Amino acid sequence: MTFSIVPLRTIAYARSGDKGDSANIGVIAYNAAGYAFLREYLSADKVNAYFKPLGVTSTIRYELANLEALNFVLNHVLAGGGSRSLRTDSQGKALGQAILEMPIEIEDSILKQARRSY
Amino acid sequence: MNNIVRIGNAQGFWGDSPGAAARLAQQQPDLDYLTLDYLAELSLSIMAIQREKDPSMGYARDFVEVVRSLTPLWKKGSQLKIVTNAGGLNPLACAQACQRLLQQERLPQIRIGVVSGDDLLSLMKTNPQNHSFENLETHESLIAIQEKLVTANAYLGAKPIVQALSMGAHIVITGRTADPSLTVAPCAAHFNWSLDDDYDRLAGATIAGHLIECGTQVTGGISTDWLQMPDPAHLGFPIVEVDANGDCVITKPLNTGGKVTINTVKEQLLYEVGDPDHYLSPDATVSFLSLTLKEVGENRIHISGAKGNPPPPSYKVSATYRDGFKAEAYLAIFGVDAQTKARRCGEIILQRVREAGYDLQRTIIECLGAGAIAPGVVSSAPSMECVLRIAAADSRQEALDCFAKEIAPMVTSGPQGVSGYSSGRPHIRPVFGYWPCLVARDQISPIVQILEASR
Numbered sequence: 008m009t010f011s012i013v014p015l016r017t018i019a020y021a022r023s024g025d026k027g028d029s030a031n032i033g034v035i036a037y038n039a040a041g042y043a044f045l046r047e048y049l050s051a052d053k054v055n056a057y058f059k060p061l062g063v064t065s066t067i068r069y070e071l072a073n074l075e076a077l078n079f080v081l082n083h084v085l086a087g088g089g090s091r092s093l094r095t096d097s098q099g100k101a102l103g104q105a106i107l108e109m110p111i112e113i114e115d116s117i118l119k120q121a122r123r124s125y
Numbered sequence: 126m127n128n129i130v131r132i133g134n135a136q137g138f139w140g141d142s143p144g145a146a147a148r149l150a151q152q153q154p155d156l157d158y159l160t161l162d163y164l165a166e167l168s169l170s171i172m173a174i175q176r177e178k179d180p181s182m183g184y185a186r187d188f189v190e191v192v193r194s195l196t197p198l199w200k201k202g203s204q205l206k207i208v209t210n211a212g213g214l215n216p217l218a219c220a221q222a223c224q225r226l227l228q229q230e231r232l233p234q235i236r237i238g239v240v241s242g243d244d245l246l247s248l249m250k251t252n253p254q255n256h257s258f259e260n261l262e263t264h265e266s267l268i269a270i271q272e273k274l275v276t277a278n279a280y281l282g283a284k285p286i287v288q289a290l291s292m293g294a295h296i297v298i299t300g301r302t303a304d305p306s307l308t309v310a311p312c313a314a315h316f317n318w319s320l321d322d323d324y325d326r327l328a329g330a331t332i333a334g335h336l337i338e339c340g341t342q343v344t345g346g347i348s349t350d351w352l353q354m355p356d357p358a359h360l361g362f363p364i365v366e367v368d369a370n371g372d373c374v375i376t377k378p379l380n381t382g383g384k385v386t387i388n389t390v391k392e393q394l395l396y397e398v399g400d401p402d403h404y405l406s407p408d409a410t411v412s413f414l415s416l417t418l419k420e421v422g423e424n425r426i427h428i429s430g431a432k433g434n435p436p437p438p439s440y441k442v443s444a445t446y447r448d449g450f451k452a453e454a455y456l457a458i459f460g461v462d463a464q465t466k467a468r469r470c471g472e473i474i475l476q477r478v479r480e481a482g483y484d485l486q487r488t489i490i491e492c493l494g495a496g497a498i499a500p501g502v503v504s505s506a507p508s509m510e511c512v513l514r515i516a517a518a519d520s521r522q523e524a525l526d527c528f529a530k531e532i533a534p535m536v537t538s539g540p541q542g543v544s545g546y547s548s549g550r551p552h553i554r555p556v557f558g559y560w561p562c563l564v565a566r567d568q569i570s571p572i573v574q575i576l577e578a579s580r
Contacts, residue, residue, distance in 0.1 A: 095491055095493065101499055
């Protein structure tokens with residue numbers, strides 16, 4: 008078995024937004040193979056650790072098998088959120104692009120199937 | 126009765142394209158309803174400031190211009206109806222302004238319905254010890270900020286809008302209403318659904334409303350594929366064709382930019398969603414987990430299978446309170462070691478404010494262009510240029526006055542290659558804290574009235 012390290016965007020797309028001081032990120036696989044991989048690989052713990060530098064306190068993951076998507080809720084990741092946060096991205100709009108840069112380690116045969124094909 | 130109802134959205138937020146409503150109505154003449162959403166979490170606090178200066182204000186004045194832009198269509202006999210939360214804190218004043226305009230335009234037959242009763246400010250100020258008013262995120266008691274409350278409004282559901290439509294309103298103006306309810310109401314009115322029983326249908330219409338409530342976000346805007354979108358200067362605003370079961374096709378007018386694809390729809394479905402098995406709205410508790418998406422034509426996605434249960438026993442409340450002031454400034458730095466120079470400029474500004482006697486309560490220095498948006502998560506390669514963004518917040522306005530005056534001196538005392546000060550001294554703005562909480566349904570009585578045209 009050979010593995011590659013690629014950015015998450017190779018096999019998924021995303022959207023993020025705010026909910027008060029928390030944010031959510033939807034991560035959507037391009038196909039069923041990608042979803043099967045992400046369901047195993049992209050745990051709430053992994054996402055929480057990735058966003059630790061932004062101050063996230065906990066992360067909850069929801070599975071949407073029908074949409075081949077995972078929804079992550081990142082608690083207290085916005086340094087106050089809304090008008091209170093002093094950050095440029097006070098509403099978590101950039102978190103989708105940020106998660107898509109996450110390096111993932113994936114077996115080459117799975118990568119071949121999970122990759123965007125359109 | 127038509128077997129589908131066509132509902133468009135031409136305003137995703139206060140500040141969205143002002144010409145979108147008339148454009149969408151012209152592009153899609155068979156549209157039955159237009160919804161326009163003006164209220165984000167903190168919009169009402171801005172309207173509160175406007176009302177402080179003038180008691181006849183406190184609503185989205187832009188909406189009156191939208192009504193003006195639609196008058197030529199109504200004069201030609203269009204039956205288009207409008208549902209909007211543009212009323213903000215003062216739905217009656219908004220409605221009266223629209224009524225004056227319609228009379229000037231000799232369109233007295235266009236009836237306006239007004240929904241109010243969402244304003245809880247006095248109830249919350251007089252009952253701060255009520256447990257339901259505790260902050261949903263922090264669980265703090267309202268007593269902590271009771272004196273500083275600026276607005277407090279419950280998210281009403283579809284019911285009072287349905288009532289206004291059934292009383293013959295062509296334009297329904299509300300204050301705070303749950304965004305999807307602006308779409309659920311026309312569906313329920315058109316198909317005569319029961320708001321106390323038809324939860325699967327209400328769930329389907331809630332999904333339709335959720336998909337269009339942010340305007341072009343479902344037709345290519347903020348899509349991961351944004352750069353590949355055709356004609357991005359003219360993204361079409363979205364339309365849902367809802368059937369009697371609450372299933373829908375989401376689409377956009379012909380010959381407009383952007384795309385409606387499985388991907389854009391999935392992205393918007395997940396926008397600002399928590400638990401997708403329990404999406405809470407005042408009309409129904411909705412599960413996304415049974416949804417089926419199918420492409421049924423170019424830019425046409427069919428969505429079916431929504432499951433609904435009764436809504437929660439409380440209404441969600443969005444309150445805001447005064448939380449001091451903030452200011453932000455930008456300086457562009459060009460040259461070798463740009464990022465180091467930018468950061469040092471920021472540190473010098475804060476040091477000078479400190480030496481003037483103000484230890485600012487909250488500050489941030491961001492080196493934009495050098496990995497500042499998601500610091501520590503995604504890095505950027507070193508560059509010859511960097512924008513310093515420095516922001517501060519404090520309960521003392523004079524502390525921020527001092528901060529604002531310390532930006533310009535960097536133009537002559539900072540590094541070679543500093544520029545970008547043309548926007549001048551930063552403005553000091555009030556900060557509004559967000560206070561989400563709940564209110565029992567029986568504490569709220571929505572009020573519906575129809576403005577009768579005076580002839």
